[in-house]
Amino acid sequence: MKTYGMQHVGFTVPDLEEAVRFFETVFGGVTVLSTGLIDVDDEFMQRRLGVPGNRRIQDIKVLRVGNGSNLELFQYSGEPASYEPLKRNSQPGGFHLAFQVDDAYAAAQRLRMSGVDVLDGPTDVQSGPMAGLTWLYLRAPWGQFLEIVSMSGPLGHEHDGGPKQWSPVTNS
Template sequence: MMSDFKVFRTNHTGITVSDIEVTMSFFRDVLGFETTEIMHHKGEMVENLTGVPGAEVKLGFVKMPGHRLELLEYITQDDRKISDLRNCDPGAFHLALEVDDIEAAVEAVKPAGFAPYSEPQAVPNGNCNVYLRHPDGITIEFQITANP
C-alpha cells in the first residue's frame, strides 16, 4: 500500500549530547566536519516539538558530504540520563564513517573519550570496521571500505 506522501531525502540525524561546545569542537577539529553557529531555543514551541516540559535547548549542526548531524544540549532538565543502550537494544544507533586509516582514526578520537569495543575487525566482504563508544552514549563506527 502506497502512502499519501513522499519522502524526498534525509535531512539530518539528531543526537543529544551533554556539552554542545565540546562535541561540536570534536566533530570539527578531530573529524573535519563543517559546523554552524550554536542556536538557543526555548518556550512552548520547543516543549511541543520535543515533548519535554520546560525544554530549553542549545543546538547546532555539523556536516560532511552526504549527511548532517544536529547536536542538541538540553540545559534546563536536571534529571537527564546518559543512555546505556547496548548495540543490540532497540533504539540503539551508530554513526558509520569511512576513513582511510582506521588505526589513526581510533587514536585520534581516544582523547575525546571514545573507547573501542575491540581491535579493528576484518569483515567477510573485505571491509575493516571498529565500533567506539563515547561516555555520552554515542557510538561511532570507523570503516575502511574494500570496494568503495
C-alpha cells in the first residue's frame, strides 16, 4: 500500500454549527462540503461505523484550514444527553490538533482578546529534539484541546541529523 499522507482528521462535536464557527473565526477555516443527514439503517451504523444502531449522522462538514489535512466534523443524534467528557491528553485516546502559525505569541494575544480559553504560555523550547519550537495549548468551546505552534527554523532533531518533519508553511 502506498501512503501519500494524512487526508483528514475526523471527530465528533456536540454542536456542529458552533464548531464550524469556531474554526472559521479562530483559524480561518473554510467549509468545503456538507452531507446533511446520512439516512442509513441500524446495521450500517453498527457494522460500518462501529456505533450503536440507533445513532444517526445528522451532518458532516469538511473544512480546509490553511495548508494541511482537512477537518471532518461530525454531529450525531441518538446519543444520551449526558455524554462522557473528552479524554485528557494524558489518557489513551486523548488527542489534540496542532495548527502552525507564523508567531505563537501574537496568536496567543489575539486568541485571548477574542475570549478563547487559552492555557499558560506560549512556551519556547530551548534545547533537545524540539528546540526551536514555540507552542501553546487552547480549548475549543466543547473542550477539545488544540495547539498552535511556530518554529524559528529546523527543530533540534534536524540539526542532529534526524529526518525533517512535514510543515504546512513549506508544504514539504
